[in-house]
Amino acid sequence: MAGLQLLSEYGLRVDGRRPNELRQIRCKLGVFDQPDGSAYLEQGNTKVLAAVYGPHEIRGNKSKTLHDRAYVNCQYSMAVFSTAERKRRPRGDKKSQEMDMNLQQIFETAIRSELYPRSQIDIYLEVLQADGGNLSACVNAGTLALIDAGIPLKDYVCSCTSTLAPSQGGAPPTPMVDVNHLEETLGGPGLSVSTMTRLDSVVHLELSGTRLHLSHIDPVASKATTGCADIQAILDKAVRGHVAQSLMAREASGLGADT
Known part of the structure; x- marks a missing residue:
């Protein structure tokens, strides 16, 4: 990949997108019957399954009980076949624990956990295919699963990752929004931002890779927050479509029962 340019002379990225364009997002709510809520999301070639159980009584260690709000438990994992390098990724390794903590902090901020004191909400996130922006895709899938479970949120919490394409010819x-694995590898430092757009609130911000110069922080962060707003519109459309479809199915079943 020596000499590979992330932006062509026409301003196009390797996958044909412009710097401000998101990857194609496909999502579906209610993909499983057993969990209280579930969702499947594709963000480009990154594919995530999310499942939510609860609120329910605290299981196991009772020291997790919080008397004024629900305890939010997040578990992140990657499938063996999620990357080109097929290896067993045990649950509870250092990287997974870091992702668990980040996701827990994000969802604790968004969930109205004060409505469910002394209870527990479990959020399970499985990356089926990893092609960059894993944290962002998990946040977006988890939001859909929480909505499907009927758990009240302060707002949609959406996430997006941006980076810098190296300078060319002076x-x-x-800045590029919604980066894939190749851009994460060959581009500059990646900035992952999670926001609640309607509340104009930044929930989480994480910089990965090398340092980001102070002069570049604002344009890169602006790209990410704009991407979060665009993703929020896509997720909202999917939720409304799912609700409308569910209502139609109930009405159809009701008519069938009457006849």
């Missing part, structure tokens, strides 16, 4: 570096 031109300044170009």
Whole structure:
């Protein structure tokens, strides 16, 4: 991949997108019957399954009980076949624990956990295929699963990752939104931002890779927050479509029962 440019002379990325364009997002709610809520999300070639159980009584260690709100338990994992390098990824390794903590902090902020004191909400996230932006895709899938479970949220919590394409020919570096694995590897530092757009609130911000110069923080963060707003509109459309479809199915079943 020596000499590979992330932006062509026409301003197009390797996958044909412009710097401000998201990857194609496909999502579906209610993919499983057993959990209280579930969702499947594709963000480009990154594919995530999310399942939510609860609220329910605290299981196991009772020291997790919180008297004024629900305890939010997040578990992140990657399938053996999720990357080109097929290896067993045990649950509870250092990277998974870090992701668990980040996801827990994000969802604790968004969930109205004060409505469910002394209870527990479990959020399970499984990456089926990893092609960049794993944390962002998990946040977006988890939000859909929580909505499917009927758990009240303060707002949609959406996440997006942006980076910088290296400068070419003396031109300044170009911020790019919703990066894939190749752009994460060959681009500059990645900035993952999770926001609640309607509340104008940044829930989580994480910088990975090398350092980001102070002059580049604002344009990169702006790309990410704009991407979060665009993703929120896509998720909202999917939720409304799912609700409308569910209502139609109930009405149809009701008519069938009457006849």
